[in-house]
Amino acid sequence: KAGVTQTPRYLIKTRGQQVTLSCSPISGHRSVSWYQQTPGQGLQFLFEYFSETQRNKGNFPGRFSGRQFSNSRSEMNVSTLELGDSALYLCASSSREGRYEQYFGPGTRLTVT
Amino acid sequence: DQQVKQNSPSLSVQEGRISILNCDYTNSMFDYFLWYKKYPAEGPTFLISISSIKDKNEDGRFTVFLNKSAKHLSLHIVPSQPGDSAVYFCAARGRYGGATNKLIFGTGTLLAVQP
Numbered sequence: 024k025a026g027v028t029q030t031p032r033y034l035i036k037t038r039g040q041q042v043t044l045s046c047s048p049i050s051g052h053r054s055v056s057w058y059q060q061t062p063g064q065g066l067q068f069l070f071e072y073f074s075e076t077q078r079n080k081g082n083f084p085g086r087f088s089g090r091q092f093s094n095s096r097s098e099m100n101v102s103t104l105e106l107g108d109s110a111l112y113l114c115a116s117s118s119r120e121g122r123y124e125q126y127f128g129p130g131t132r133l134t135v136t
Numbered sequence: 137d138q139q140v141k142q143n144s145p146s147l148s149v150q151e152g153r154i155s156i157l158n159c160d161y162t163n164s165m166f167d168y169f170l171w172y173k174k175y176p177a178e179g180p181t182f183l184i185s186i187s188s189i190k191d192k193n194e195d196g197r198f199t200v201f202l203n204k205s206a207k208h209l210s211l212h213i214v215p216s217q218p219g220d221s222a223v224y225f226c227a228a229r230g231r232y233g234g235a236t237n238k239l240i241f242g243t244g245t246l247l248a249v250q251p
Contacts, residue, residue, distance in 0.1 A: 027179070054237050065140075065225060066180070066241040079238045113179055117237050124170070125237055127179030 025050065027116050027128035035134045041102040044131045048095050048116030055097040056125060057089060060111040069112075072097055101133075109135045139163045140228050142242035150250050155213040157245050159226030162207065166228040170239065171200060171211045174223045183224075184211070216249045223247070 028047045036042050048055050057069040068081040072091035089099040095116075101108055111132050115125035141160045149155045157171075167188045172180035186193040186200045186209065193200050199212045213220055226242040 056237050056239075058239075058241070063243060065142075065243040066227075066239075068238050068240065071238055073237075081238075115179075115237075124182055124185065125239065126182065127172075129177065129179050 027114055027126055029112075029114050029128040029131050031131060032129065033132045033134075035136060036104050037136055038104055038106060040104050041100065042104060042133060043098055043100045044112055044114075044133070046097045046099075046114030046116075046128060048097070048114075049118075049126055052116035052118050052126075053095050054117040054125075055091055055095065056115045056117070057097070057099050058113045058115065059083075060113060060130070061109075066113065069099065104135045106135050109133060138243075140226055140240050140242040142224075142226055142245050144245050145243070146246040146248070148248045148250060149216045151218055152215045155211075155216045155220065155247055155249065157211040157213075157224050157226075157247065159209050159211075159242055160207060161209075161228055163228070163230060163240075164204075164207070165230050166240075168229040169200070169202060169209050170227045170229070171198075172225045172227060172241075173220075174225060174244070180225055213247075216247075218249050218251050221247055221249045 030045045054073045056071040058066040060066045071079040075091045086102045091097045111130045113130045115127045117125045170185040171183040174180040184195050184198045202209045223244045225244045227239040
């Protein structure tokens with residue numbers, strides 16, 4: 024079974040631009056979560072989707088948004104990029120809602136200059 | 137407010153010896169605790185978990201201990217191998233009144249196993 028895939032793997036943007044990151048979960052998985060990893064901060068929860076519905080949202084500004092499609096693929100969008108948004112963005116999928124064991128993709132490394 | 141804390145940013149252990157990674161938490165509502173391992177340029181990989189109603193869970197070389205009164209958990213790796221060198225994250229899931237996959241992560245501990 025193929026793992027979680029994320030595209031693109033690396034991205035460089037300038038301040039003020041917007042960016043869209045994509046995540047394809049493991050086949051059959053319907054739950055997708057997004058996390059931001061920065062040095063010294065560990066992984067910070069962004070949001071969680073199940074069956075196209077946002078179930079949970081972390082403490083991030085409204086510039087961060089996401090959605091999930093009917094095939095369980097998910098996208099996250101960051102508008103008006105700031106230097107502090109530079110991070111590794113990780114997507115995780117799970118077989119069902121409430122299943123704590125999650126499988127992570129390799130991440131998208133976003134650099135904002 | 138850091139609800140899950142890993143106070144040791146790094147740990148160095150000799151091959152064959154025991155590695156002990158520690159994690160403290162503040163929220164008594166967490167119902168599951170997990171350990172993930174992360175290599176550079178890869179996503180975290182699930183290692184082992186423990187329910188809040190247990191105090192020990194073992195899987196091969198990996199054992200997780202939970203001390204609820206101290207709000208402390210630890211991961212023991214015995215024997216340690218050079219391939220275990222990675223960043224280890226402790227994570228917890230809270231009871232939010234509904235099904236959720238939201239995890240709260242610690243900041244990680246870099247384990248280096250010396251040959």
